[in-house]
Each structure stands twice: as structure tokens, then as C-alpha cells.
Amino acid sequence: xxxxxxxxxxxxxxxxxxxxxxxxxxxxxxxxxxxxxxxxxxxxxxxxxxxxxxxxxxxxxxxxxxxxxxxxxxxxxxxxxxxxxxxxxxxxxxxxxxxxxxxxxxxxxxxxxxxxxxxxxxxxxxxxxxxxxxxxxxxxxxxxxxxxxxxxxxxxxxxxxxxxxxxxxxxxxxxxxxxxxxxxxxxxxxxxxxxxxxxxxxxxxxxxxxxxxxxxxxxxxxxxxxxxxxxxxxxxxxxxxxxxxxxxxxxxxxxxxxxxxxxxxxxxxxxxxxxxxxxxxxxxxxxxxxxxxxxxxxxxxxxxxxxxxxxxxxxxxxxxxxxxxxxxxxxxxxxxxxxxxxxxxxxxxxxxxxxxxxxxxxxxxxxxxxxxxxxxxxxxxxxxxxxxxxxxxxxxxxxxxxxxxxxxxxxxxxxxxxxxxxxxxxxxxxxxxxxxxxxxxxxxxxxxxxxxxxxxxxxxxxxxxxxxxxxxxxxxxxxxxxxxxxxxxxxxxxxxxxxxxxxxxxxxxxxxxxxxxxxxxxxxxxxxxxxxxxxxxxxxxxxxxxxxxxxxxxxxxxxxxxxxxxxxxxxxxxxxxxxxxxxxxxxxxxxxxxxxxxxxxxxxxxxxxxxxxxxxxxxxxxxxxxxxxxxxxxxxxxxxxxxxxxxxxxxxxxxxxxxxxxxxxxxxxxxxxxxxxxxxxxxxxxxxxxx
Amino acid sequence: xxxxxxxxxxxxxxxxxxxxxxxxxxxxxxxxxxxxxxxxxxxxxxxxxxxxxxxxxxxxxxxxxxxxxxxxxxxxxxxxxxxxxxxxxxxxxxxxxxxxxxxxxxxxxxxxxxxxxxxxxxxxxxxxxxxxxxxxxxxxxxxxxxxxxxxxxxxxxxxxxxxxxxxxxxxxxxxxxxxxxxxxxxxxxxxxxxxxxxxxxxxxxxxxxxxxxxxxxxxx
Numbered sequence: 046x047x048x049x050x051x052x053x054x055x056x057x058x059x060x061x062x063x064x065x066x067x068x069x070x071x072x073x074x075x076x077x078x079x080x081x082x083x084x085x086x087x088x089x090x091x092x093x094x095x096x097x098x099x100x101x102x103x104x105x106x107x108x109x110x111x112x113x114x115x116x117x118x119x120x121x122x123x124x125x126x127x128x129x130x131x132x133x134x135x136x137x138x139x140x141x142x143x144x145x146x147x148x149x150x151x152x153x154x155x156x157x158x159x160x161x162x163x164x165x166x167x168x169x170x171x172x173x174x175x176x177x178x179x180x181x182x183x184x185x186x187x188x189x190x191x192x193x194x195x196x197x198x199x200x201x202x203x204x205x206x207x208x209x210x211x212x213x214x215x216x217x218x219x220x221x222x223x224x225x226x227x228x229x230x231x232x233x234x235x236x237x238x239x240x241x242x243x244x245x246x247x248x249x250x251x252x253x254x255x256x257x258x259x260x261x262x263x264x265x266x267x268x269x270x271x272x273x274x275x276x277x278x279x280x281x282x283x284x285x286x287x288x289x290x291x292x293x294x295x296x297x298x299x300x301x302x303x304x305x306x307x308x309x310x311x312x313x314x315x316x317x318x319x320x321x322x323x324x325x326x327x328x329x330x331x332x333x334x335x336x337x338x339x340x341x342x343x344x345x346x347x348x349x350x351x352x353x354x355x356x357x358x359x360x361x362x363x364x365x366x367x368x369x370x371x372x373x374x375x376x377x378x379x380x381x382x383x384x385x386x387x388x389x390x391x392x393x394x395x396x397x398x399x400x401x402x403x404x405x406x407x408x409x410x411x412x413x414x415x416x417x418x419x420x421x422x423x424x425x426x427x428x429x430x431x432x433x434x435x436x437x438x439x440x441x442x443x444x445x446x447x448x449x450x451x452x453x454x455x456x457x458x459x460x461x462x463x464x465x466x467x468x469x470x471x472x473x474x475x476x477x478x479x480x481x482x483x484x485x486x487x488x489x490x491x492x493x494x495x496x497x498x499x500x501x502x503x504x505x506x507x508x509x510x511x512x513x514x515x516x517x518x519x520x521x522x523x524x525x526x527x528x529x530x531x532x533x534x535x536x537x538x539x540x541x542x543x544x545x546x547x548x549x550x551x552x553x554x555x556x557x558x559x560x561x562x563x564x565x566x567x568x569x570x571x572x573x574x575x576x577x578x579x580x581x582x583x584x585x586x587x588x589x590x591x592x593x594x595x596x597x598x599x600x601x602x603x604x605x606x607x608x609x610x611x612x613x614x615x616x617x618x619x620x621x622x623x624x625x626x627x628x629x630x631x632x633x634x635x636x637x638x639x640x641x642x643x644x645x646x647x648x649x650x651x652x653x654x655x656x657x658x659x660x661x662x663x664x665x666x667x668x669x670x671x672x673x674x675x676x677x678x679x680x681x682x683x684x685x686x687x688x689x690x691x692x693x694x695x696x697x698x699x700x701x702x703x704x705x706x707x708x709x710x711x712x713x714x715x716x717x718x719x720x721x722x723x724x725x726x727x728x729x730x731x732x733x734x735x736x
Numbered sequence: 737x738x739x740x741x742x743x744x745x746x747x748x749x750x751x752x753x754x755x756x757x758x759x760x761x762x763x764x765x766x767x768x769x770x771x772x773x774x775x776x777x778x779x780x781x782x783x784x785x786x787x788x789x790x791x792x793x794x795x796x797x798x799x800x801x802x803x804x805x806x807x808x809x810x811x812x813x814x815x816x817x818x819x820x821x822x823x824x825x826x827x828x829x830x831x832x833x834x835x836x837x838x839x840x841x842x843x844x845x846x847x848x849x850x851x852x853x854x855x856x857x858x859x860x861x862x863x864x865x866x867x868x869x870x871x872x873x874x875x876x877x878x879x880x881x882x883x884x885x886x887x888x889x890x891x892x893x894x895x896x897x898x899x900x901x902x903x904x905x906x907x908x909x910x911x912x913x914x915x916x917x918x919x920x921x922x923x924x925x926x927x928x929x930x931x932x933x934x935x936x937x938x939x940x941x942x943x944x945x946x947x948x949x950x951x952x953x954x955x956x
Contacts, residue, residue, distance in 0.1 A: 263772075264777075264847070305768075305772075713807075713852075714804065717808075717891075718804050718807055720891065721808050721860045721891070724860070724864075724891075725811070725815055725860065727883065728864060728867045728883055728884060728887065729815065731879060731880035732867050732880050
């Protein structure tokens with residue numbers, strides 16, 4: 046503070062000047078907030094007379110290793126201006142992403158990132174920028190995007206920025222999906238008044254994929270792109286490929302991988318514990334192999350569709366296409382209601398419609414003609430959708446939106462209170478990037494539903510079919526994971542309201558002690574209690590997956606946000622908890638940012654190199670996993686050592702069944718077989734008698 | 737040629753052929769690599785691995801799936817081949833092709849398809865049609881003729897009902913989605929094969945293909 050006052054005195058500012066400065070800072074802050082709305086690309090202030098910072102190259106290296114993905118993006122920027130500029134690069138926030146590493150190469154100099162409190166990062170950044178030093182900052186802007194700001198780029202200077210983020214990946218049935226988001230989200234029009242986006246890349250965008258699955262793969266699909274080269278060892282769960290995309294950062298890259306048919310239901314526990322540490326972290330992936338039967342009785346479906354301005358373009362086409370296909374798959378006994386909303390809500394069908402083929406076809410045509418406009422009053426849409434429900438029929442609410450609510454009631458707490466009153470399931474589909482994931486998560490979790498993202502680059506029909514599979518099949522109720530025999534704590538996601546057909550779920554947690562633990566999934570199916578259990582070893586030491594600590598912390602942060610949103614945790618307490626976790630596990634959050642400096646400047650500001658130590662352990666583990674992939678696979682699938690393997694072979698399976706998938710089969714059921722054989726025999730006998 | 741014709745017309749061969757095909761299905765099921773190479777796989781079909789259009793029907797997802805499909809295939813196969821060998825062979829070759837093509841166009845969401853049940857439906861229809869034809873040959877529409885109609889109508893209406901209501905009436909599988917469409921396609925293919933003139937008429941736009949299929953029908 047003393048330094049700042051001295052500076053002010055030295056500058057000799059008047060009160061008026063201070064006010065003007067405050068105003069400029071305010072506008073700048075507003076601009077930075079608005080930056081959040083943009084998709085991938087460099088940003089230049091409008092009417093600044095500056096040429097945009099050029100993106101010379103954009104290379105993505107993707108490693109998917111069983112339960113999570115590591116995305117490494119390397120870009121070369123070039124300042125084509127005759128003056129020193131500040132480069133701003135933003136890209137849509139990938140779901141559950143933990144930004145772990147940022148490295149900037151400027152000529153010979155290399156600067157690295159460390160996570161500190163948001164205000165501290167801003168202070169250090171401003172100071173170093175003013176001193177003319179190379180400095181960078183990475184920030185998370187709520188649910189919208191990551192922004193990288195790099196100061197003092199000299200005229201005609203090139204720099205290379207590399208950033209890495211981790212994401213847990215879940216399977217949907219037997220299908221895994223990874224998305225690298227790039228496309229404009231259209232969720233904040235205000236930003237366009239301040240910034241001009243440059244999404245052009247001088248050379249082609251390249252993506253290298255290294256996929257390793259503990260289970261055999263059957264196929265890989267990247268919609269709309271053909272690989273330059275690929276190396277498939279699908280039986281051993283390995284796939285390597287190189288893809289070349291267009292020269293614009295305006296289209297998402299989506300990868301699907303499908304496991305072989307008949308993969309068993311399973312429980313996988315991946316631990317991490319440093320040597321000598323009193324506690325460890327684990328990720329538990331539960332893939333239920335349950336024979337959940339189709340729901341045969343007619344049900345009611347409410348479709349609540351966002352037709353606000355932010356849904357224009359590809360989003361509305363995606364929405365209409367998806368809904369038309371769902372309508373087309375309804376049974377004659379089903380009923381549906383369509384509610385659209387923008388600034389206000391409109392009950393399009395004016396009540397329940399029987400899903401006869403005639404009605405369905407009529408409404409498919411009407412849905413295809415939906416136009417967009419206005420702001421987003423999600424609360425009004427939900428209220429209208431929840432009116433006139435029939436207590437005697439099962440009701441599912443399908444909500445399709447980008448969830449960027451900005452009119453009417455916007456507080457998540459109000460949504461929570463409204464949904465608590467009803468016994469319905471909400472299934473949310475978030476269309477496009479930069480959608481309000483926290484709000485959608487809250488809405489769906491409170492009702493025991495689920496949510497999924499849909500990109501314009503997705504196979505829409507596949508996504509819709511996977512969602513439909515969940516809605517139209519029985520689900521397990523009041524599911525809860527219990528771990529006995531070892532002390533576990535700080536769990537995330539261990540209590541689920543429902544488990545749907547093909548749904549995989551991931552539980553993160555911490556543990557102390559070592560040895561065997563009995564893991565039990567307790568739930569009820571059609572009023573009958575079901576218990577599935579398995580014994581798993583929690584080791585004293587395991588250094589293969591240090592990234593788990595960050596992934597666990599991200600899930601904890603999501604949990605804190607949810608608690609704050611429903612009013613069960615005060616805002617200040619939430620902010621403090623998020624900041625503590627962010628700094629401890631080196632995560633860029635809403636309360637923490639990554640400041641990028643050289644070693645000496647870190648020392649000067651007294652910033653500890655926590656991320657450097659963490660990254661060193663992670664890099665070592667990543668290279669170890671790369672070299673000893675087979676061992677890692679065995680570990681995930683069965684056990685970490687030969688001794689454990691043998692023991693686990695004796696350990697009974699948690700689920701008897703296999704995971705469901707979207708394969709089709711011509712199946713003769715016993716009744717039809719009986720009908721065919723007896724009928725044919727009867728005909729044969731009649732024919733003989735006639736002769 | 738005469739020796740071959742004599743053998744193919746023998747009762748033992750007529751019984752042996754469906755059993756042999758059933759045995760092949762069991763062998764394929766026992767070797768997952770063979771199943772992978774033979775199943776209907778949309779991506780592989782795009783790479784012109786066209787044999788999968790036929791061989792895919794002889795692959796299965798699970799033991800339960802295999803057992804019921806096979807029981808019906810072998811029993812109806814023997815009944816059909818004894819009654820009319822050439823029509824049985826035609827159905828076994830052409831109906832998988834027709835079913836696969838229908839699945840390809842009508843169910844683009846299905847990546848993989850396995851199962852003999854489409855052919856089973858075709859064989860059942862074929863057998864009933866054969867009985868009806870014999871009844872007509874004798875110049876009178878007796879009880880067996882009407883029973884044939886009832887059997888075909890009952891299996892068709894059950895399949896149509898399943899198709900409309902999306903799920904099958906009695907089967908539910910966690911491994912795959914049961915496809916009533918395949919059964920419907922099987923019934924349609926049997927009707928077309930039983931009446932080759934109708935078939936030829938459909939293919940009249942492509943006379944050469946129509947002619948080949950027509951000739952194939954009279955093979956044996």
C-alpha cells in the first residue's frame with residue numbers, strides 16, 4: 046500500500062484525475078468482464094486503430110487416459126503493430142476443466158504460471174505491465190471462458206503460449222465424448238460493443254490425439270473431419286491420430302470413442318498418494334451394468350425450449366432438429382406439451398397433446414418454424430412448463446437452452462425453491478458453448494435428472510438417442526455410495542438421487558490409512574432395495590495420477606458453488622473456500638487467477654512456486670504412464686500389481702450385467718419363438734391331414 | 737451337376753444345411769474377432785465391406801440372443817428347406833440383404849446390427865406362404881390356408897405394434913436395442929421372394945439387377 050501511495054503522490058493526481066482514472070478502470074473492468082462472452086480468438090479493442098494480434102499457429106495435443114483428458118494447446122502469436130500491445134486471447138470454458146499450466150516463450154525468455162488470489166494477480170500484473178516487463182495472466186470468467194492477457198508485446202515480436210487443462214470424462218452407455226470448444230457462444234452481446242475478435246489462424250489448426258482406454262475400443266469418430274494419419278490398436282484400447290482443421294477457430298472439435306459391445310459393468314478406483322503422505326486422493330468410476338427395463342406405460346413430456354436471441358443461428362437449428370427427433374420417437378400413449386420462452390413464456394401447444402402420429406407430425410412442422418428473439422426469462426419458461434401437471438402420470442421435463450438467464454427471476458435459489466415443490470425429472474440439454482452450466486446443474490440435480498452439452502459439431506441424433514434411452518428406461522432411486530473399512534472424507538457425488546440407463550458416475554474423495562475397503566452402491570429399483578458391492582485396495586503410495594488432486598478440487602468447488610446457489614453456504618464462506626482450494630491445488634477459479642512471470646519476479650513478489658512443484662510431479666507421472674501404459678491399463682481395470690490382480694480375480698464382480706449401448710439387434714423373445722414354432726408345426730400338421 | 741443336384745435334393749442335405757448354418761453362427765459367436773469382422777458396422781460398410789450386409793445376421797450379442805434366434809432358425813429352416821429348398825436358399829441370401837438395406841436407410845442411428853431374427857421372421861412367413869400355396873394348388877381355400885393367413889397377420893401385427901411402440905413386447909436387453917424393424921423387413925423380404933414377379937416389377941427400373949435376382953431365385 047505504501048508503494049501505491051508513494052506512486053500517487055509522485056504522479057501528483059488531482060481528485061478529478063482520480064475520478065477519471067477510476068472511471069477508466071471501471072470501464073476496463075467492464076470490458077474484461079465482457080471479454081468472457083467471446084469464443085476462441087485474440088481480442089482487440091474496437092476503434093483502437095490497432096491491428097489484431099495474429100495467430101500464426103494453433104496446435105492441440107489431446108491425451109485421453111482412461112478416466113480423464115489432458116488438453117495441451119500451443120499457439121504462436123505475432124504482433125503486427127508498430128507499437129507495444131497487450132494481447133488478449135479467450136476461449137470457451139470446457140466443462141469441469143482445470144487449467145493447470147501456462148507457459149509463455151518470448152524469444153529466449155520463458156515465463157511460467159502460478160495461481161494466486163484474483164486481486165493479487167491483478168495487482169502484480171498491473172505493476173509489471175507498468176514497469177514494461179513481460180507478464181501474463183490467466184483468468185476464469187464464471188461459466189463462460191478462460192482469458193489469457195499478455196502485456197508488453199513488442200512490435201513485430203512473436204511469442205508462443207502453451208496452456209494445459211485437465212477434464213474428467215464420463216462414458217454415456219458405451220460411448221465416450223470429448224469436446225474442444227471453440228465456437229462462439231452468443232451468450233453476451235454486450236461484449237461486441239467493446240472487442241473485435243480475430244479467430245483466423247495463419248496456418249491450419251492441427252489436433253493430435255493419443256487415446257488410451259483400459260477396455261477394448263470398437264470405433265472412433267470425429268464428425269466432419271478425416272484424419273491425416275491414424276494408428277489403431279482398438280483391441281488393446283489404443284488410438285493415435287492427427288487431424289487438420291480449417292484455419293478458423295470457430296468450430297468445436299468433437300471426438301467420440303465407443304467401447305466394444307458387451308463390456309461388463311464395473312467399478313474402477315484410481316488413487317493418488319505421495320510417498321509418506323498421511324492422506325491420498327481417489328477417483329472412483331462406477332459403470333453400472335444394470336438391466337433397466339423400458340418404461341411401458343405412457344408418460345408426459347414437457348419440452349421447454351429457449352427461443353431467445355442468444356439461441357439464434359446454428360443453436361436454434363440444433364434445438365429444432367433434436368426436438369423433432371424426440372417427438373418422432375414418442376409412443377402413442379404419451380402426451381407432450383411444448384413451452385417456448387424468451388422475455389416471456391408461451392405455452393405453444395396450449396395444453397397436453399396426445400402423441401398420435403398425426404399430432405406429432407403436425408408439431409414437428411411447427412417446431413421447425415420456431416424463430417428466435419428477445420432476452421432469456423428461463424424462470425418464466427419453467428413456471429409455465431410446471432403448470433397443469435397430472436399427478437397420476439410420470440412427468441419428465443426436457444429443458445433445452447443455453448441457460449444464460451438475464452430477465453425476470455435470475456437467482457438460482459428461486460429455481461431451487463420452485464423445483465423442490467414438484468415430483469418431476471428435469472433433463473437439460475445445453476446448446477452451444479459458454480452456457481450457464483452451474484444453473485443447469487442445479488436445476489437438474491435438484492429434480493434428480495441429468496444434463497448434457499450439445500455442440501453444433503455433435504452427432505445430434507446420437508446425443509438425442511442417448512438422452513432418450515435414459516428417459517424411457519427405469520432408473521435406480523436414492524442411490525448412495527458407501528465406503529467401509531477405510532476412512533474417506535470430502536467426497537463429491539457420492540449421493541445420487543437417480544441412476545439412469547447407461548449413466549456412468551464419478552466420485553472423488555480423500556482417504557487416510559491403507560488397505561481393503563468394501564464399496565457398496567445402495568439403491569432402490571421399483572420399490573425393491575438393491576445392493577451392489579465390491580472390495581477394493583486403497584494403497585499406501587501411488588504416484589501415477591497426481592492430476593487427481595486438481596480434479597477432486599474442481600468437483601469440491603462445484604459443490605461449494607451449488608451450496609451457495611441454494612443458500613446453504615454464505616457467499617463469503619464460499620469465496621474463501623474456493624480461494625483456499627484454488628491456491629492449494631493451483632486451480633484457476635472465480636476467486637483465483639494464474640499470474641505468469643519469470644523466476645526472479647516470482648521471488649520479488651514473494652510468490653511460492655507451488656504449481657512448479659505440482660507440475661513436476663504431474664509431468665513425471667505422465668511420462669511414466671506413457672512408457673508403461675499396459676501396467677496402467679491393468680491397474681485401472683483390475684489392480685495395480687500382480688498380487689492385487691490375483692486377489693481381485695477372486696473378488697466377485699460388482700455388477701453381473703453389461704453396460705447398455707446403442708447397438709441394434711434382431712432379437713427373438715421366447716414368446717415369439719414359441720408362436721413361430723408351434724404355429725408352423727400346427728400348419729404342418731393341418732397340411733398333412735389335408736393330404 | 738446331376739450328382740450335385742441329387743445331393744442337394746436329398747432329405748439329409750435339406751436337414752443338414754440349416755443345422756450347418758446354425759453351427760456356423762455358434763462358431764462365429766465363440767470367436768469375437770470373427771464377430772467383429774462379420775457384424776453389420778456402418779463405418780466398415782462405408783469402406784465397402786459389403787459382405788457385412790449378409791454376414792452380420794449370423795453374429796450375436798449374447799448367449800441369450802443367440803439361443804432364441806438359433807432355435808427358431810434351425811427349426812423353421814429345416815421346415816422350409818424340406819418344403820422348398822430353392823426358396824429357403826434364396827431367403828437366406830436375399831432377406832439379410834434386404835433387411836440390412838432397410839436398417840441402413842430407416843435407422844441411421846444404429847451403428848451395429850447383429851442377429852438372425854430378421855431371417856427367422858422371413859422363414860416363418862415363407863413357410864406359411866408355402867402351405868397356403870399348396871392349399872391353393874389343390875383348388876380350395878381350406879382351414880390351413882386361413883390359418884396361414886392368420887399366422888402371417890398375427891406376426892405382422894405384433895411386429896408393427898412393437899415398431900410403433902418402439903420397444904419389443906417381451907424382450908428387453910441391456911446389450912442392444914431390439915429392432916422390430918428387422919422383423920418387419922424380414923416379413924417383407926419373404927413376401928417379395930415368394931412372389932418373384934412382384935420383385936422383378938420393383939426392380940424394373942433397373943432391369944439388369946431385376947433379371948439377376950429373378951434368375952437367382954430359380955437357382956438350384
